[in-house]
Amino acid sequence: MAKIIIVGDLFPIKNNIDLFLKGDIKSLFGSKIVRLFSDADLRICNLEGALSDSKEKCEKTGPVITAPVKAIKAYKELCIDYCMLANNHITDAGHQGVLDTMRTLDKVGIKHVGAGINENSIPHYVIHSFADKKVCIYNVCERMYNKPNKEKAGAWLYDEYIVCRELQSLKQQSEYVIVIYHGGIEKFRYPSPEIKKRFHRMADSGADVV
Numbered sequence: 001m002a003k004i005i006i007v008g009d010l011f012p013i014k015n016n017i018d019l020f021l022k023g024d025i026k027s028l029f030g031s032k033i034v035r036l037f038s039d040a041d042l043r044i045c046n047l048e049g050a051l052s053d054s055k056e057k058c059e060k061t062g063p064v065i066t067a068p069v070k071a072i073k074a075y076k077e078l079c080i081d082y083c084m085l086a087n088n089h090i091t092d093a094g095h096q097g098v099l100d101t102m103r104t105l106d107k108v109g110i111k112h113v114g115a116g117i118n119e120n121s122i123p124h125y126v127i128h129s130f131a132d133k134k135v136c137i138y139n140v141c142e143r144m145y146n147k148p149n150k151e152k153a154g155a156w157l158y159d160e161y162i163v164c165r166e167l168q169s170l171k172q173q174s175e176y177v178i179v180i181y182h183g184g185i186e187k188f189r190y191p192s193p194e195i196k197k198r199f200h201r202m203a204d205s206g207a208d209v210v
Contacts, residue, residue, distance in 0.1 A: 010047065044081065044180065050065070052096060063089075082128075086156045086180075086182055120150070127170075139179075179202055183195065
């Protein structure tokens with residue numbers, strides 16, 4: 001049996017940015033949570049923002065979420081294996097912010113999927129091999145100030161036809177398919193009927209976990 005931890009939005013805020021910069025994960029999360037991470041075989045999180053020292057900012061409504069590159073220390077201390085980048089804040093530091101985030105993750109050896117430097121360079125998934133099983137981790141999100149083009153970085157956006165076709169193929173290559181989906185109605189605790197249908201379609205196409 002493999003232990004997999006999947007974490008939702010993980011990103012510094014004003015109240016704890018100093019702890020992220022120091023990599024003080026015990027103060028951030030407590031010893032029990034830290035132990036859960038250390039005991040896991042695979043650790044996945046949604047990196048909800050851009051790790052960048054760039055002054056470039058996305059023009060948008062709602063909060064702009066960024067943090068200094070040095071905040072990566074906390075992710076490294078948590079032993080995060082994969083960061084999901086398909087979300088509505090990955091482009092909050094603009095094109096440069098996406099590049100900085102990916103380079104920062106690469107530098108410390110944390111793998112990432114869900115965003116790229118242009119629309120043709122976005123990895124949608126990664127296949128992680130355990131001793132005798134393959135687990136596919138697929139990352140996708142809804143559109144919100146994060147659409148890439150031929151020259152601009154962005155996230156992998158949900159297109160039902162493409163996503164479901166890909167999941168069908170990936171299920172043939174893996175024993176388990178996990179979809180990390182970022183979306184929904186802001187500040188509303190339940191999924192809409194349309195999103196429920198969307199999740200069921202992905203499950204019908206091969207997703208074991210959404």
